[in-house]
Amino acid sequence: MKNAPSIEEQKEIHYKMVLTRRLEETLGDLVKAGKTRGPLHRCDGQEAVGVAACAALTIKDYACTTHRGHHVYIGKGMDPRRIIAEIMGRETGYCKGRGGHMLLGDVSTGMLGGNAIVGAGIPAATGMAMSIQLLKQDRVAMAVFGDGAAQTGICHESMNIAGLWKLPVIFLLENNQYGLTVRQEVQSPIPDLYTRAAGYGMPGEVVDGNDAVAVYRVVAKAAERARRGEGPTLIEAKTYRMAGFSTSDMGGYQTEEEMKPWLKRDPIKLSAAVLAKLIGKDEITEIDKAATEEMKQAFEVALADPLPKFEIHAPSSAYSEATQ
Amino acid sequence: MTMMRYAEALNAALREEMQRDPAVFMFGEDIGRYGGVFKVSKGLMDEFGEERIRDTPISEQSMTAMAVSAAMTGTRPILEIMFADFMPLTLDALVNQASVFSYLWEDQVEIPFVLRTQGGGGAGTGAQHAKTLDALVAHVPGIKVVAPVTPADAKGLLKSAIRDSQPVVILEHKLLYNMRGEVPDGVDELVPIGKAKIVKPGNDITILATSKMVLEAEAAAKQLEKDGIDAEVIDLRSLRPLDIGAIKTSVAKTNHAVVVNEGWTFGGYSAELSATIMDHCFDDLDAPVERVAMPDMAVPYSEPLELAVLPNAEKIAAAARRALV
């Protein structure tokens, strides 16, 4: 049973969390400078959930995420330069600029989709688990989704089917307290969403989503269970959305008072404190520096990349002669 | 008359109708405390309380079906679906519930239900937040579909929709919310559903357009004027029922037609319009109907790609010139 990260893994998790934070911050600067297009959903404060969960999986395992999935992109090992290029609509982006920041997909790292339809990643991962089960593969699928997504009809349907058929899927509910502007208690009569697992015949776990090691452990345990053929697990990671819903959010509903304790429990600060005991402060400073530098260079390269040229998507064509 | 933005005109319609009739209520995501992501319901929760202006969980499928049955049982629900791209989640309630029972149980129930949503591209929102999908709902019998362009029509059509005894889908456009215009005062100033509007009279060619494409068609008409082409631009306003009389009168005069719609081309609303012209105006036509619509593909994100797929004034003017050669 391997359900705690090694020191090397912890270092890598920390590195990727810093990478993600720099990505978000730099995007924030570009938004202010008017250099981006459309809304952006930052995951500041939630890095531990996406990054540590992906660290507990292998590159062969599938992950589905949401409109707020930058930490999963980085966690799954996608290339920062190509992530940025996609967000900036460049030809070199993961989808050649067609997708934008919410809709990246990369088969080579098993990151099968950001998704901007709330809840859509839940049946997507469940279907991938069905395929894994049929093909008898040594793989698991993970859906990372929000507390808002947990209220959709397809969430219920997917969890019921996954429990029923013992599918190798991990439902990682990232409870950041808000669905868009609406607080979690306005969306659900219960504060602890993981308790719903009982109704689907699967274990329900709750974890501090700002504690990377704890997230890693609980996801590793769920992955082992799935690989043993015992079926799905619902994990609720309690965390907090530090940078608002999106860049078009007019804000005003997340009070400073509410935010304060969460800012103190910033997952990167927590991870640094834990790691410092193991490797010392200096090495952490080095990790921070290296990640900051990698992201800076990724932005430089991506921003110099060209915009794409338009082509009709032939397979979507309505007339057969056009696709011949 | 009062000068106001499109979003404000919708807000005024909601406020006036809720004051007029206590059975009217609205629900949807982020519409309450926050006032809606496009601010259409701003201030309404303070005025009408949390029961009549309800923030909901993200549950479009249930909410639409609930609106249909609530409408059958004495209330007049207004449901906001944040993006038209989420309409597929509402479809069972429209296709298999609302449209069926209004016919089968005709004399026993009315379904005074309004579904408000907004669609359209041009804002860099990506493939799942930029579609039009008007054809999906206009396809369903028993459901009315309107798409106002001006603040005055937004207010007048929404009021008509709320007072209608049938389900009405009102399709707004994300790039119209900040547009300003004069809006007539008066609680009973309605715009009838099913009436098109000539926004620019002309003799040489008829341009039929829906939603924001009306603005593109007006711009195209200005370009065509420079070439000595006198286009008539018609804002259909109501996609269903369709104002067939207005179309017939115009095409009988101009003998040429271009249809413009931001939805997909194949099986799209532009296909319905051009078939309608064929059905009703064939003998008046001197040239085939030209269609300007979205290519059949996902809406891309990157600016040069998104601009390439959207119908615009240049494409409309070019289509008009093709029809007139």
Ligand SMILES: Cc1ncc(C[n+]2csc(CCOP(=O)(O)OP(=O)(O)O)c2C)c(N)n1
């Ligand atoms: C089906 C659907 N309904 C509504 C929306 C609009 N919307 C986008 S994100 C969001 C809130 C999602 O909340 P949650 O699942 O908690 O994710 P978070 O933003 O907190 O990461 C909403 C309502 C959508 N994209 N898709």
Ligand SMILES: [Mg+2]
């Ligand atoms: Mg949330």
